[in-house]
Amino acid sequence: MRKAAWTVTAWAVGIVFVFPVLWMVLTGFKREQDAASNPPAWLFHPTLDQYRQIFGRNVTPYLLNSLMASGFSTLLVLVLATPAAYALSMRPVGKWRDALFFFISTKMLPAVAALLPIYLVVKQLGMLDNIWTMVILYTAMNLPLAVWMMRSFLLEVPRSVVEAAAVDGAGLGLTIRKVIGPIVSPGIAATALICFIFAWNEFFFAVNLTATRSGTAPIFLVGFISSEGLFLARLCAAATLVSLPVLLAGWLAQNKLVRGLSMGAVK
Amino acid sequence: MRKMGRRRRSAPALAFLAGAATVALALSGCSGAGDTGSGSGSDKTITALMVGNPQMEDIAKLTADNFTKQTGITVKFTILPENELRDKVTQDVATQGGQYDVATIGAYEVPIWAKNGWLHELSSYADSDSGYDKGDLLDPMVKSLSGEDGKMYAAPFYGESSFLMYNKDIFAAKGLTMPERPTWQQVADLAAKAEDKTAGVAGICLRGLPGWGEMFAPLTTVVNTFGGTWFDKDWTPKVNAPEFTDAVKFYVDLIRQHGESGASQAGFTECLNTFGQGKAAMWYDATSAAGTLEDPNASKVAGKVGYVYAPVVKTKSSGWLWAWAWAMPKTTKKADAAWKFISWATSKDYEKLVGEKLGWSRVPAGKRKSTYDIPQYTDSAKAFSDVTLKAIEEADPVNPGVQPRPTVGVQFVDIPEFADLGTKVSQDVAACIANGTPVDQALANGQKLAEDVAKKYRK
Numbered sequence: 049m050r051k052a053a054w055t056v057t058a059w060a061v062g063i064v065f066v067f068p069v070l071w072m073v074l075t076g077f078k079r080e081q082d083a084a085s086n087p088p089a090w091l092f093h094p095t096l097d098q099y100r101q102i103f104g105r106n107v108t109p110y111l112l113n114s115l116m117a118s119g120f121s122t123l124l125v126l127v128l129a130t131p132a133a134y135a136l137s138m139r140p141v142g143k144w145r146d147a148l149f150f151f152i153s154t155k156m157l158p159a160v161a162a163l164l165p166i167y168l169v170v171k172q173l174g175m176l177d178n179i180w181t182m183v184i185l186y187t188a189m190n191l192p193l194a195v196w197m198m199r200s201f202l203l204e205v206p207r208s209v210v211e212a213a214a215v216d217g218a219g220l221g222l223t224i225r226k227v228i229g230p231i232v233s234p235g236i237a238a239t240a241l242i243c244f245i246f247a248w249n250e251f252f253f254a255v256n257l258t259a260t261r262s263g264t265a266p267i268f269l270v271g272f273i274s275s276e277g278l279f280l281a282r283l284c285a286a287a288t289l290v291s292l293p294v295l296l297a298g299w300l301a302q303n304k305l306v307r308g309l310s311m312g313a314v315k
Numbered sequence: 316m317r318k319m320g321r322r323r324r325s326a327p328a329l330a331f332l333a334g335a336a337t338v339a340l341a342l343s344g345c346s347g348a349g350d351t352g353s354g355s356g357s358d359k360t361i362t363a364l365m366v367g368n369p370q371m372e373d374i375a376k377l378t379a380d381n382f383t384k385q386t387g388i389t390v391k392f393t394i395l396p397e398n399e400l401r402d403k404v405t406q407d408v409a410t411q412g413g414q415y416d417v418a419t420i421g422a423y424e425v426p427i428w429a430k431n432g433w434l435h436e437l438s439s440y441a442d443s444d445s446g447y448d449k450g451d452l453l454d455p456m457v458k459s460l461s462g463e464d465g466k467m468y469a470a471p472f473y474g475e476s477s478f479l480m481y482n483k484d485i486f487a488a489k490g491l492t493m494p495e496r497p498t499w500q501q502v503a504d505l506a507a508k509a510e511d512k513t514a515g516v517a518g519i520c521l522r523g524l525p526g527w528g529e530m531f532a533p534l535t536t537v538v539n540t541f542g543g544t545w546f547d548k549d550w551t552p553k554v555n556a557p558e559f560t561d562a563v564k565f566y567v568d569l570i571r572q573h574g575e576s577g578a579s580q581a582g583f584t585e586c587l588n589t590f591g592q593g594k595a596a597m598w599y600d601a602t603s604a605a606g607t608l609e610d611p612n613a614s615k616v617a618g619k620v621g622y623v624y625a626p627v628v629k630t631k632s633s634g635w636l637w638a639w640a641w642a643m644p645k646t647t648k649k650a651d652a653a654w655k656f657i658s659w660a661t662s663k664d665y666e667k668l669v670g671e672k673l674g675w676s677r678v679p680a681g682k683r684k685s686t687y688d689i690p691q692y693t694d695s696a697k698a699f700s701d702v703t704l705k706a707i708e709e710a711d712p713v714n715p716g717v718q719p720r721p722t723v724g725v726q727f728v729d730i731p732e733f734a735d736l737g738t739k740v741s742q743d744v745a746a747c748i749a750n751g752t753p754v755d756q757a758l759a760n761g762q763k764l765a766e767d768v769a770k771k772y773r774k
Contacts, residue, residue, distance in 0.1 A: 079612065080612075080613055081591065081592070081612070081613055081615065084588045084591075085592060086588075104376065105375070168410070171410060171412055176414060177414055255395070255403070256403075259364075259393060260362040260363075260391035260393045260415075267393070267395070270399065271367045271393075271394030274366070274367045274368050274396075275366065275368065275396070276368045276601075276603055276604075277369055277584075277587070277607050277613070278584065278587065278588065278607070279367075279584075
């Protein structure tokens with residue numbers, strides 16, 4: 049009985065969470081006037097007009113820019129965060145608590161406060177409207193989070209397993225590859241996905257630092273908001289399209305993810 | 316065994332990341348994404364920042380096959396919503412970023428930015444461009460896009476005034492007639508008769524959404540024609556003056572008694588939707604709404620809408636004046652190429668091109684006299700083109716009310732502080748609409764805010 053109640057609750061909560069996304073997907077297939085009708089229309093003539101409009105605006109460069117910014121920044125974050133987390137957990141360096149706090153303290157400053165100095169520096173370097181600027185920024189933004197996440201995953205590696213490997217004569221490289229790596233791989237997947245999503249969805253820095261060449265997908269999205277005329281259906285279609293890569297990434301990593309998320313920091 | 320399974324599952328995630336990165340890197344070369352530098356390069360490429368209105372989407376579609384083919388100049392567009400665009404251009408010009416060569420800006424910004432020295436003057440270009448025919452541009456448009464020195468700082472792309480729209484079916488069913496030049500009292504009476512609360516049809520739709528450019532666009536024209544003003548000639552604030560108060564009380568009462576439901580959340584888009592779905596008998600708003608209302612794909616009232624002049628009280632006319640215009644930030648290094656684009660975009664030929672390629676109802680009208688001589692255009696816009704043209708011609712951005720004004724602007728006061736002032740006062744007025752708080756109290760607060768603003772300008 050209790051189990052059934054939990055099941056029902058879980059499903060109800062799940063549906064509440066998924067409903068807005070489902071509504072977005074549905075609305076993308078409506079005509080503008082159906083999308084704007086009140087009360088909302090459940091029955092409508094599906095149309096691909098909105099998607100035609102989106103491809104008519106050439107979405108490809110924006111998706112590629114986003115893919116580059118998110119993909120490279122995620123790789124960089126993993127490459128930098130994993131050793132840092134190792135040095136803060138398995139073989140803690142001196143004053144590791146301070147170092148850890150220092151990492152997270154960079155997230156305490158609101159992004160808008162950092163914008164002006166960042167803008168000026170980027171402008172002086174001639175790096176405005178350059179996708180590599182975004183790669184570097186997103187790496188920096190996600191790094192503290194990744195360090196904290198990876199640290200908590202690494203802490204879960206049983207010390208005895210590492211010691212056993214050492215007794216068997218495995219060096220550091222071999223231990224990392226054959227022992228620690230496989231144990232924390234769900235954690236790596238979870239961290240990667242979260243960094244990828246954060247970078248993919250980032251709007252504030254993108255709108256301020258990019259122009260015509262390196263605009264990312266969120267910039268493309270808001271271009272459909274118009275002060276003259278209806279735009280809900282095409283905005284939903286564009287939003288659906290732009291969320292597909294993230295959905296795909298999440299789906300590919302789902303097995304890892306469930307384990308990763310339930311094991312580490314973001315319980 | 317377990318280990319094997321785990322390793323296999325981790326492969327797709329990592330493969331996805333690696334694949335994504337590789338694909339992006341490989342393709343970025345072809346797409347031009349990731350180019351370095353900003354605003355650099357030859358005169359053969361210019362960058363344009365614009366709002367996502369339908370007319371701008373059309374130009375983005377037509378540029379490559381026409382403008383670029385004729386001139387060899389490639390135009391790269393970025394589309395942003397209005398507020399982001401304002402921030403972006405301000406930031407770009409103020410920091411000399413020079414990321415954009417042309418941008419669409421509104422009639423509110425042009426005189427202010429011209430004064431700040433942020434925009435390139437366009438008069439010298441327009442005068443020396445023989446094919447441009449500057450004399451054909453509508454006078455109120457040129458006036459509202461000029462700086463204090465009388466030079467034009469932006470070229471109008473399309474313009475609008477405001478008028479009253481009414482649903483002919485509802486009016487016929489109730490046996491009502493709409494005068495060609497109604498007064499606000501007549502409109503209030505008609506709203507009372509036309510509304511049908513059981514069928515969910517409001518008597519009139521009016522903007523109640525806070526914002527200087529939302530609620531206070533129509534409301535300031537009501538204030539003007541009631542004899543009120545935000546400031547008089549010597550910058551004395553008049554927000555709690557009897558005329559201003561009467562106008563706002565009238566507007567709030569009209570909405571509360573016969574307006575749309577949820578009015579304090581209804582802006583242009585919401586009203587367009589309400590009226591377009593046949594859920595309101597009248598709507599006082601921008602002339603540019605007519606294009607969408609007459610499009611059967613976007614509205615259920617196409618062909619059933621009547622258009623008359625903006626309602627008045629003490630003035631002869633009371634329509635507002637707005638234009639989206641192409642301007643060149645002072646920071647552009649490609650002024651000549653940028654003018655070529657602006658000249659093309661605001662030319663007679665471009666209007667014809669839009670008419671022939673995309674349909675005559677999509678012509679960016681409201682800026683040139685000659686547009687209204689094109690038979691195909693007047694045919695397609697039969698229901699509203701005459702009223703629109705006259706409404707624009709009658710709008711006077713310098714003298715929109717009964718008293719002299721300190722600066723230009725019909726539905727706004729053309730100072731940078733107005734955006735904030737208008738928005739704050741509109742929030743109080745929205746509370747009057749939503750909860751019935753007294754208008755006097757809202758305007759007393761407004762008067763204080765206006766006094767703070769006036770201090771800066773009063774000598």
